[in-house]
Amino acid sequence: MKRHGHTEKNEHSHDHLHEEISETSKPGYYEIMETAVRELLCEKQIIHSSEIRRQIEVLDSRTPALGAKVVAHAWVDPEFKARLIEDGRKGCEELGISFYDDTQLIVLENTEKVHNLIVCTLCSCYPRPVLGLPPDWYKLKPFRARAIYEPRAVLAEFGTTIPDDVEIRVSDSTAIVRYLVLPMRPDGTENLTEERLAELVTRDSMIGVVRALNPSEEQEK
Amino acid sequence: MSTEELMKRLPNDIGGMPADPIVQVEHVLEPWEKRCHALADVLDFHKILNTEEKRRGVEALGSEMIGKLSYYERWIVAFANIFFQKGILTPTELAKKMAEVETRDIS
Numbered sequence: 331m332k333r334h335g336h337t338e339k340n341e342h343s344h345d346h347l348h349e350e351i352s353e354t355s356k357p358g359y360y361e362i363m364e365t366a367v368r369e370l371l372c373e374k375q376i377i378h379s380s381e382i383r384r385q386i387e388v389l390d391s392r393t394p395a396l397g398a399k400v401v402a403h404a405w406v407d408p409e410f411k412a413r414l415i416e417d418g419r420k421g422c423e424e425l426g427i428s429f430y431d432d433t434q435l436i437v438l439e440n441t442e443k444v445h446n447l448i449v450c451t452l453c454s455c456y457p458r459p460v461l462g463l464p465p466d467w468y469k470l471k472p473f474r475a476r477a478i479y480e481p482r483a484v485l486a487e488f489g490t491t492i493p494d495d496v497e498i499r500v501s502d503s504t505a506i507v508r509y510l511v512l513p514m515r516p517d518g519t520e521n522l523t524e525e526r527l528a529e530l531v532t533r534d535s536m537i538g539v540v541r542a543l544n545p546s547e548e549q550e551k
Numbered sequence: 552m553s554t555e556e557l558m559k560r561l562p563n564d565i566g567g568m569p570a571d572p573i574v575q576v577e578h579v580l581e582p583w584e585k586r587c588h589a590l591a592d593v594l595d596f597h598k599i600l601n602t603e604e605k606r607r608g609v610e611a612l613g614s615e616m617i618g619k620l621s622y623y624e625r626w627i628v629a630f631a632n633i634f635f636q637k638g639i640l641t642p643t644e645l646a647k648k649m650a651e652v653e654t655r656d657i658s
Contacts, residue, residue, distance in 0.1 A: 357652075360624040361583040366648035367631055368590055370640055377593050385589035431595065451566025453606050454622070463588070465577040469622055475570035487573045502566065505602035 388430055392462040394533035396427050397510060400460060401536065402528035404437075405515045415439060418510060422460055429459045438501060439512045440538070445492045447485070447500045447538035448509040449477040455503035457510045461533060468537065478502065488539040511538040518545060562614040563606060584623040591626060600633060608633045 357365070371377045400422055404411035414421030418435030429435075435457055438446035450456065451474050456464040467473050477484050481498045485491070492498055501509045513535040519527060522545070530543040580588070594600040608629030609617065617625060634640040 357583070360620075360627055361581075362649050362652045363631060363645075364583050364587045364590070364623075364627045365652045366645055367627060367634070367640070368586065369652070370644060370648050371590075371594075371634075374639070376599065376639065377590075377597065381593045381596075382586060382589045385592045386585055389585060389589060389592075431592070449566075452563045453609070455602070463580070465575070466622075467573055467575050467577065470574075470576070471565055471568075472570040472573045475565045475568040476573075478566050484573060488575075505606075 385430075389463065392458060392460070394461050394531075394536065395528070396422075396462075397457070397460040397533070397536045398528040398531035400425060400427070400437075400510075401512055401531045401542075402524045404512055405527055406524050411439075411512075414512075427460055431459065433457075433459070433506055433508045435460070435508050435510060436501070437510050437512050438499070438538075440514045442496070442514075444497050444499055445538065446509075446511045447477060447481050447498060448503060448511060449474060449500060450503040451475070451478060452504075455505060455508060457508040457536075460510060461536060465533075485539060488534065490540050511536050513538075513542040516542050516544040557614070561610045562612075562617045563610050580623075587623045587627055591630070594630075599637075599639075600630065604633060605629060 368377075368379075368382065372379050400414065403425060404414050404421075410421065410424070413424070414437050418437040419429055419433075421437065422435065423429070438448070440446055450468070453474075454464055454469040456468065458464075473484065478500050481500050482492060485498075503509055513531065515527070516530060519530065522530075526545075530545065532540065532543060534540045535542045591600065591605060595602070605626065609625045611632065612620070612625060612629060616628070620628065631640065631645055635642055635645075
């Protein structure tokens with residue numbers, strides 16, 4: 331990235347200046363192109379600027395905490411889990427998580443026999459309504475190229491070792507079908523509340539590159 | 552890569568190819584990158600540009616450009632090309648608008 335302006339994260343309003351969040355460099359060529367394309371489309375009334383602002387709010391509202399809530403609820407409610415696996419989108423919608431796009435969601439359950447991993451070999455399709463935007467490594471060549479033919483080596487690079495007698499299934503996302511991994515519930519969590527369970531469910535565990543945290547790891551986090 | 556291999560694989564079709572170890576990089580999107588993403592979503596809602604068209608638009612940039620541009624740089628260039636093809640924008644309009652945006656006071 332060539333330019334460092336302020337980000338939404340550290341934007342705040344009060345009357346003194348912060349050097350680190352002021353705009354110090356001119357916008358780059360592609361940023362100028364983005365502004366120009368967007369403004370032309372607005373001038374032609376093909377889109378409205380309020381729609382862009384609204385969609386930025388939607389994007390900001392989507393984080394892995396939503397997916398974690400779904401997973402934790404599936405861990406404590408077997409009937410919900412069955413419905414979630416039957417239709418991932420409807421299951422999420424049951425918990426109030428709306429889908430802002432036309433995608434379908436397939437929830438893949440990890441078990442003692444099967445470990446699931448998701449990828450998008452062609453580009454960057456990802457269950458955005460429930461996880462937000464994907465990390466950069468998910469969109470880059472090494473993960474996209476290798477996940478489908480050497481998943482065990484890929485998982486090892488994330489520090490995850492899956493026993494040889496456990497099958498690894500890799501699911502390749504498409505424009506309209508997205509996947510979410512339902513990680514296994516860690517041992518020793520029988521007495522935890524649903525909210526505490528959700529804290530054990532990381533983004534990466536729902537991509538399938540790691541397991542859910544166990545309670546002692548969560549405290550170290 | 553040989554031309555024969557390039558013929559058989561579109562630039563995005565990299566599943567199964569040899570590649571480097573994974574480096575777990577991530578970054579918080581810059582404001583223009585997030586606006587670019589929101590723009591794509593809004594265009595999708597209006598049925599002007601869907602995910603498959605976006606990918607084909609990126610692939611049409613060719614492997615050299617794909618290799619050199621960042622993720623959202625590829626997107627915005629692809630969008631512009633697609634709008635030229637669909638007759639939604641003209642190259643002249645975009646060039647004029649970009650020149651105007653560039654002269655704005657960034658403060």
